[in-house]
Amino acid sequence: MPVPHRAHRARRTGAGVVVALTLALVLDAPGAAAADPTLDLGAAGLPEARTTQVLEPGVDLTQVVRGSAPAAPDAIETTVLGPWRVAVLRVDPRTAKGRLVATYGPDLARTETTSDLVASAGALGGVNASYFTYTKNPAYPGDPVGLGLYDGHLLSEPGATSTEVDVLLDARTGRVRFGRTSWSGRVRNTKTRKSLALERLNTPPVVPKGCTKLKDPRRCTRSGDVVRFDRAFAERTPKGRGAEVVLGRDGCVVRASKSRGRRLSAHQTSVQATGRQTKTLLRVGKKGACLRTTSTLRDDRGKTVELAKGLYGVAGRYRLVQGGKVVVKDKPQAFFERNPRTLVGTTASGVVALVTIDGRQTTSVGATLEEAARVAVSLGLTDAVNLDGGGSTTMVVGGRLVGSPSHGDERAVGDALVYVPR
Template identity: 55%
Template sequence: MTPTSRRTRRSSALAAGLAIAAVLPFLPTSSAHAEGDRLPLGDPDLAETRSTRALAEGVELTRIVRGTEPAPPDQINTTTRGPWVVNVLAIDPARAKGHVEATYGPDLAPVEKTTDLVRLSGALAGVNASFFTFSANPQYPGDPVGLGVYGGKLLSEPTTAEAEADLIVDSNSDEVLMGRTTWSGSVRNRQTEATMPLEHLNHPPVIPAECAELPDQTQCAQPGDVVLFNPEFGPTPSGNGTEVVLDQRGCVVRTSAARGTTLAPDQTSLQATGQDAAALLAITERGCLDKSSTLTDENGDQVDLRPGLFGVNGRYRLMAGGEVVVPPGSGDFFARNPRTIAGTTPDGRILLATIDGRQTTSVGTTMDETAAVAQALGLTDAVNLDGGGSTTMSVDGTLANKPSGSEERAVGDALVYVED
């Protein structure tokens, strides 16, 4: 095969790939842009085209294609010729008649495809959001690995990892908060005033390795976990340990020497493993409990968990106050991958963007390249959401991008735009 015929075949493959991703009608493509508008990806001579579609008043979807030749499969991670395919959902709260929120489907623990989450929530469009348990715990794959706030309810606490960068949206005021958050929680017996710290919210408790085969966890001498569960999680995790179900007043409904139950809408439960199993039984033996759960932003201010507040977790802040703040790094996470970005512009617009990757039709971006894209899109503050095979954008419940896997991956939650 001659070089010319290889180039022709690669161009045909690129055209086919872009046709698959371009499932939505767009306005005629423009092939020329001011230099400052172009994405800072690859060689400066690359052709770049953009097409825009108005989805609703104040809501636009822009598709950017940079580069024209498909990448050789063995050069996806190194080529300076691209191509790159970027989809940008721009929401202008000053004009839009809806709002951005986070949604997770019927229950928190399972996973759903982003296209299904958009449909189920009645949203116009959306992207995948939080990092989630996925294959680490196949019983509860949708469990967020970090912050999860839905309609003002804190259902997943932030981690202590330096990399976590959270996005909080107030759907009532359209204010957006980004950065690391911290959490503390405890339960207190009103009668005895005995207190017990909480380790997690809606995460399966870990049994100490030394007591893994011990059915009666109250006999374990090693520290375990104490976890608060809400009915939104779905059936609570089963296994060794103790579980105490509380009514809406915090009073004990039932106690079990094993974990696993289905909660009524007005109930919560506490699960404990290790030596905390006995401590939980002791603190709930008489009297009712008060639960404390405090979320704090990176400035040390308490976040008011009011109705209409939504929050998801990301990994690494991309932009802060107009400056690129991605730390140096190496390894697979920092290499080229599909990416999902959320951020805000100086004029208050909220942008949700996907960068397709791991394909000859779009190679993806490193963390540094992702930050450069965020800056070029005009974002002054931005976070890197879950990416890789999770990166998905959906409009009207239909794929707007081309996920990297053989099919769309089911995810833990999504950021969606819902018309009021």
């Protein structure tokens, strides 16, 4: 998507479209890459070429090529000779003057290339970030899969799978936390006290089987979904069977309907329901009623996370490194095989590293999850999480691609982590 969205996003920074992350980060100071050990990849003694470019004080780009001769196409999965191409964008908050930020484009539902997201944010560089629905929901391909928390606004609830690892970033204190989070939400009629549990945020609800052809959705007796939508998701909410109530700025119902799909103005939100929850929503959210929405995020200790301005969160799949040690092991599954990888990690010295490993190519064979974790340790990371990879893996610096996406062309993605100069 073209760059003219930049001014639009800048006006919406407070709403979380471009999110400042003041981080306590990690590797040794940028610029010291020459002292780094070789990568723990493949056979010992492979030739390794490493170049480092200082982009500005506290920010550098290191590119590593390990191995020399191109791999045979049928040996990409098994070769111990490589080659591998790894790029590391490092930011030291002790000296860097800019900000590491997250941007998801004009709304949550659409996708853009990493290059477009970097350019429209006015960023020096960045990488793709979260997993997103992609082909699962072609109408809303950018819908995040897992936690999406932007400047205190929770726009996507944590995933239910044990493989999700959430990264909480507090811009007020610089504290970074890795772990699982959980969420619960509810809408309650302030007058009657009748309430309904929320099941998701900004994700199209599913109509239960057997209820897709009912003329009156209130007749469905099977359990469905209850989902809250923000204008940040999309200008128009998903269409379909069920019910929807639209709430004004004050939380009072301005429209209640036995169908779904409405255009929301800047300060409106809505709640959609399918299945037997349809009838309940229409009772709780009659036109003119006022609803109070609660949304509670908890960390892995069960402690409530305050959804305050300055707090951000994204989700990855699988923790790679914890306490400086590899904590993931490869399994005989496609996800664990050699693929392009994008990582985010921190080290004890206060630098953040955004890492990409090109893959599925004879010029860079990619990494299994365990190999990616060993790369992270080689780079000095004490904690690291695997972000979206495969065809999504992309790094852009100075308006140019660093390395090459596995499909040749960039894949449009849901969001990106980028560094914006002061």
